[in-house]
Amino acid sequence: MSGERGIVIDARGLSKVFPDGTQALDNVDLEVREGEFLAILGLSGSGKSTLLRCLNRLIEPTEGSVSIFGEDVTRARGKKLRKIRSDIAMIFQQFNLVRRHTVLINVLSGALGRSGLLSSALLRFSEYERKKAMGFLERVGLKGRESSRADALSGGQQQRVAIARALMQEARLVLADEPVASLDPALRHSIMRHIEDLNRKEGMTVVCTLHDIDLVRRYATRLVALRAGRKVWEGTAEQFDGDTFREIYGEDAEPASNTMI
Amino acid sequence: MTTARERILAQQNTPWKKGVRRLQGLMLDTILMLLVLLMIEFLALAFSGRRGPTGLLLTPEEILDLLSYPWLVTVAFVLATLWNLFYRPLGTSPGRATVRGVMPEEEFLPWTQTSRGWFTALLIQLTFFTGWLITEVQLLTFLTKFSKAADIVRGLMNPSADVLHQGLVLLVQTIFLAFMATAFAIPLAFALSFVAARNLTRGNWVARWSYTLARTVMNLTRAVEPLVWALIFISWVGIGPFAGVLALWVHSVAALTKLYSEQIESIDTGPVEAITATGASTLQVLRYGVVPQIIPPFLSFTIYRWDINVRMSTIIGFVGGGGIGYILKPRVDLGAWGEVGTLVILIAVTVWAMDIVSAKVRERIV
Ligand SMILES: Nc1ncnc2c1ncn2[C@@H]1O[C@H](COP(=O)(O)OP(=O)(O)O)[C@@H](O)[C@H]1O
Numbered sequence: 001m002s003g004e005r006g007i008v009i010d011a012r013g014l015s016k017v018f019p020d021g022t023q024a025l026d027n028v029d030l031e032v033r034e035g036e037f038l039a040i041l042g043l044s045g046s047g048k049s050t051l052l053r054c055l056n057r058l059i060e061p062t063e064g065s066v067s068i069f070g071e072d073v074t075r076a077r078g079k080k081l082r083k084i085r086s087d088i089a090m091i092f093q094q095f096n097l098v099r100r101h102t103v104l105i106n107v108l109s110g111a112l113g114r115s116g117l118l119s120s121a122l123l124r125f126s127e128y129e130r131k132k133a134m135g136f137l138e139r140v141g142l143k144g145r146e147s148s149r150a151d152a153l154s155g156g157q158q159q160r161v162a163i164a165r166a167l168m169q170e171a172r173l174v175l176a177d178e179p180v181a182s183l184d185p186a187l188r189h190s191i192m193r194h195i196e197d198l199n200r201k202e203g204m205t206v207v208c209t210l211h212d213i214d215l216v217r218r219y220a221t222r223l224v225a226l227r228a229g230r231k232v233w234e235g236t237a238e239q240f241d242g243d244t245f246r247e248i249y250g251e252d253a254e255p256a257s258n259t260m261i
Numbered sequence: 262m263t264t265a266r267e268r269i270l271a272q273q274n275t276p277w278k279k280g281v282r283r284l285q286g287l288m289l290d291t292i293l294m295l296l297v298l299l300m301i302e303f304l305a306l307a308f309s310g311r312r313g314p315t316g317l318l319l320t321p322e323e324i325l326d327l328l329s330y331p332w333l334v335t336v337a338f339v340l341a342t343l344w345n346l347f348y349r350p351l352g353t354s355p356g357r358a359t360v361r362g363v364m365p366e367e368e369f370l371p372w373t374q375t376s377r378g379w380f381t382a383l384l385i386q387l388t389f390f391t392g393w394l395i396t397e398v399q400l401l402t403f404l405t406k407f408s409k410a411a412d413i414v415r416g417l418m419n420p421s422a423d424v425l426h427q428g429l430v431l432l433v434q435t436i437f438l439a440f441m442a443t444a445f446a447i448p449l450a451f452a453l454s455f456v457a458a459r460n461l462t463r464g465n466w467v468a469r470w471s472y473t474l475a476r477t478v479m480n481l482t483r484a485v486e487p488l489v490w491a492l493i494f495i496s497w498v499g500i501g502p503f504a505g506v507l508a509l510w511v512h513s514v515a516a517l518t519k520l521y522s523e524q525i526e527s528i529d530t531g532p533v534e535a536i537t538a539t540g541a542s543t544l545q546v547l548r549y550g551v552v553p554q555i556i557p558p559f560l561s562f563t564i565y566r567w568d569i570n571v572r573m574s575t576i577i578g579f580v581g582g583g584g585i586g587y588i589l590k591p592r593v594d595l596g597a598w599g600e601v602g603t604l605v606i607l608i609a610v611t612v613w614a615m616d617i618v619s620a621k622v623r624e625r626i627v
């Protein structure tokens with residue numbers, strides 16, 4: 001069924017070697033279609049974060065090409081690159097809010113890619129953008145918190161601000177890097193459901209690195225597994241079983257007793 | 262087919278770069294070896310009992326003139342070369358260790374089991390003994406001749422009220438002088454600090470060169486004492502507080518740029534990454550991701566700098582840069598210790614008060 005949908009991400013032969021010689025990615029191909037919720041899994045250090053960051057060039061890939069929505073990301077420079085990036089929202093494990101700014105400014109900063117230089121330098125946004133930001137805050141359950149300082153919020157609340165920032169960006173693709181790994185287990189589903197909403201209600205394509213197999217099974221439509229920088233497995237959540245698990249994580253890993261990897 | 266990894270490593274290890282590193286190690290070893298040899302000869306001459314042309318024992322200055330420099334340079338070079346050639350049996354030399362790292366089997370040895378450890382220990386020992394002679398340390402005099410300085414201490418303990426009024430007026434001038442120097446320094450240092458921050462200047466070669474240039478100018482400027490700047494500006498704008506403002510200004514720009522840029526280098530990269538990912542321009546990333554993180558520490562450093570400038574302006578005043586130091590100097594020369602005492606107390610109280618206030622304010626900010 002995914003065959004009819006447009007290709008959102010088309011990455012070919014991605015390799016990343018850090019200056020210290022660490023090979024974080026080794027010839028990875030990745031194809032993501034519109035509307036997918038793709039989970040990337042693998043042990044820590046397997047290259048998941050590096051892969052996500054190579055997609056929007058927060059990290060410069062050593063080799064390979066990336067095209068997103070048909071635009072060649074790897075060749076883009078300056079304005080062109082910023083235009084592509086503004087179409088890709090990102091959610092981080094550590095939330096990455098500007099801690100000293102208010103919640104509202106943090107949400108509004110999602111719109112920086114399309115706002116004028118001078119107005120944004122003065123932290124000035126149009127009434128229209130403000131209203132929109134307030135609406136998104138209400139939607140993630142943070143009504144009334146818009147003038148709190150970001151670092152006064154709890155981890156779960158901060159991640160919801162980050163989701164509101166992603167909504168504000170009006171992106172068509174979301175890259176989420178371990179969005180719930182630093183949160184209390186009880187809060188994980190609440191955040192994951194918000195991300196699911198981005199996927200289902202907003203129609204955003206989601207690529208999400210995840211640690212927790214239960215979460216992967218519950219939310220992802222498709223899985224890609226990395227091991228030591230290589231793509232070792234690819235398939236649907238239903239195809240994922242104990243054997244694939246050991247294939248990805250090594251013989252010593254135990255799926256039953258060890259759903260948190 | 263070669264992998265990306267092999268190619269990257271090959272780029273970092275071209276024969277040319279290897280050669281340069283080898284040469285750097287050898288140069289460093291030669292210099293260290295030369296220092297050791299020079300100090301050995303220095304100490305040998307000092308303890309040889311040889312007498313100079315005046316018939317007295319050689320002074321340290323005379324010994325420095327007598328050392329066999331060209332000869333020792335040659336020997337040092339030869340020894341360093343030998344050590345670099347035969348580093349396997351001899352143990353890695355300090356220069357090679359600094360530039361290229363040590364052999365794996367030496368990695369975790371304590372210094373007493375490596376030749377470069379012993380060499381460094383010898384170097385430090387020699388430096389200490391040579392230093393003792395060159396600076397003419399006289400412990401006995403220090404411990405027994407206090408009575409000569411007692412006069413001064415007595416004067417300081419009995420401050421005279423004669424200069425109190427003038428002192429207070431000039432104290433006000435000192436505080437404002439330090440403030441103006443700091444205020445003028447802020448905008449320049451703020452702008453420069455972004456160029457002088459390593460993490461913001463890796464993008465392209467223009468950025469890299471600006472970084473190197475900014476760092477060099479900043480370090481050279483800082484290397485020149487404010488006292489020297491004061492002399493320069495006194496001949497430029499004449500004796501008076503403005504010369505002092507300019508002298509402290511130059512020094513503050515360099516010092517603040519260094520502190521500011523170090524702060525920029527240590528920011529949390531998370532928000533920067535997040536703002537970059539929204540498609541923001543470089544300026545927007547600075548405005549939203551960097552500036553909010555650095556403003557509080559910047560404020561704190563700036564207040565601290567004002568504090569330091571108040572202290573420094575005393576010395577600047579000695580040479581005519583305005584402020585309270587200006588009337589302190591002649592009284593020291595005349596030996597009017599009571600008046601000196603008054604002025605010193607005024608300065609001490611001010612510095613102490615500034616210190617407390619600035620510490621309190623800085624606590625609140627960060
Ligand atoms: N900036 C960097 N410099 C050097 N090595 C890095 C850097 N970032 C990540 N790595 C290394 O690259 C590998 C993959 O890291 P990462 O992509 O963060 O893995 P994951 O997100 O799956 O835990 C790891 O071995 C990590 O140590």
Ligand SMILES: [Mg+2]
Pocket residue numbers: 045048049050178
């Ligand atoms: Mg990671």
